[in-house]
Amino acid sequence: MISDADKKRISEAIRNAEAKTSGELFCVIAGASSEYRHAPLIWSVAIALITPIVLALLTQWSPVTIYLYQLGAFIAAMALLSPRAIRFHLVPRRAKHARAHVTALRQFLAQGLQNTQQRTGILIFASVAERYAEIVADAGINAKVSQETWDQAIATLIAGIKQGRPGDGFIGAIEQCGTVLAAHFPPGSMNRNEISDKLVEI
Numbered sequence: 351m352i353s354d355a356d357k358k359r360i361s362e363a364i365r366n367a368e369a370k371t372s373g374e375l376f377c378v379i380a381g382a383s384s385e386y387r388h389a390p391l392i393w394s395v396a397i398a399l400i401t402p403i404v405l406a407l408l409t410q411w412s413p414v415t416i417y418l419y420q421l422g423a424f425i426a427a428m429a430l431l432s433p434r435a436i437r438f439h440l441v442p443r444r445a446k447h448a449r450a451h452v453t454a455l456r457q458f459l460a461q462g463l464q465n466t467q468q469r470t471g472i473l474i475f476a477s478v479a480e481r482y483a484e485i486v487a488d489a490g491i492n493a494k495v496s497q498e499t500w501d502q503a504i505a506t507l508i509a510g511i512k513q514g515r516p517g518d519g520f521i522g523a524i525e526q527c528g529t530v531l532a533a534h535f536p537p538g539s540m541n542r543n544e545i546s547d548k549l550v551e552i
Contacts, residue, residue, distance in 0.1 A: 351379055351478060356517025357549055363521045364547040367528025372535045373470035373491065375527060376461050377520050377549035382438075382479035383453035389440040390431035398424035438479060450475075450482035457552070458486045466490075466544050470535050474523050476507060476516070483507050485527065494534045503527055520549060 352360075364375045401423040405416045431437060438446075454475040458464065463471030469490030476483040485500040503526040510519020 351381060351551055352516050352520075352549065356520075359517055360520050360524065360549045361547050363524045363528075367524050367531070368547065370537060371470075371528060371531035372468055372537050373472060373528075373531035374463065374466050374545040375472050375474065375524055375531075375547075376463055376545050377474045377524070378454075378457045378461070378476075378552060379516065379520075379549060380450070380453060380475075380477040380479075380552045383446070383450040383477045383482075385434070386437050386441050386446075386449075389437045390428055393431055393440055394424050394427035397427045446480040447482050450477040450480040451484060453477060454484045454486050457550075461545065461550070463545060464488055468535060470531065471545065472527050472531070474503070474507065474520060474527065476511060476520075478511070483511075485523070491531070491534070495530055499526075499530055 360377060364377070367375055398420050401420045402416045405411060405419055409416075411419075431440060454473065454477075457475060458471070458473045461473065463473055463486075465471075466488065469488040471488045472491060473486040474483075475486060483504050485503055487495065487500070503523040506522035506526060507519040510516055510522060513519075
């Protein structure tokens with residue numbers, strides 16, 4: 351999703367931003383937050399339940415024949431709806447965004463961003479399949495920074511991804527977040543690096 355050259359640029363952008371603050375930045379990009387394998391099953395079951403009702407109203411077929419058509423409808427629906435490119439379209443946008451949000455929170459915890467000394471960890475997260483981006487900030491930062499500030503950084507990230515320049519999108523968001531961190535959390539006398547300066551693909 352992101353070239354090695356862009357990963358190096360992102361790491362450098364994180365280092366530059368963290369040089370001016372005691373805060374910590376980390377980036378994650380996910381190809382998808384879920385495979386949504388339940389979606390074809392739900393739709394196929396719904397189709398299979400409707401099939402006998404329709405056939406009973408429109409035909410004089412025996413229960414056995416209707417059952418065989420019901421079974422066939424379920425199998426056919428599963429075969430048609432299971433390909434990845436199709437099943438992603440079966441899931442409502444709200445449900446996909448909710449799943450991506452959960453993945454962002456899990457990554458925040460998995461990367462240890464909640465363990466920074468001053469509670470100043472920030473995760474910049476994007477999930478490509480869900481077309482979702484989010485900035486997760488720890489309590490020390492959220493108490494001082496408005497949501498509008500994060501929204502502006504997210505807009506920069508999304509714009510870069512839409513233009514096929516995800517590296518530039520992440521770097522722009524990093525720079526904006528770094529500016530916010532520097533204003534509220536300047537570097538101390540011992541500005542140690544608590545979290546790796548990199549982007550992770552999942």
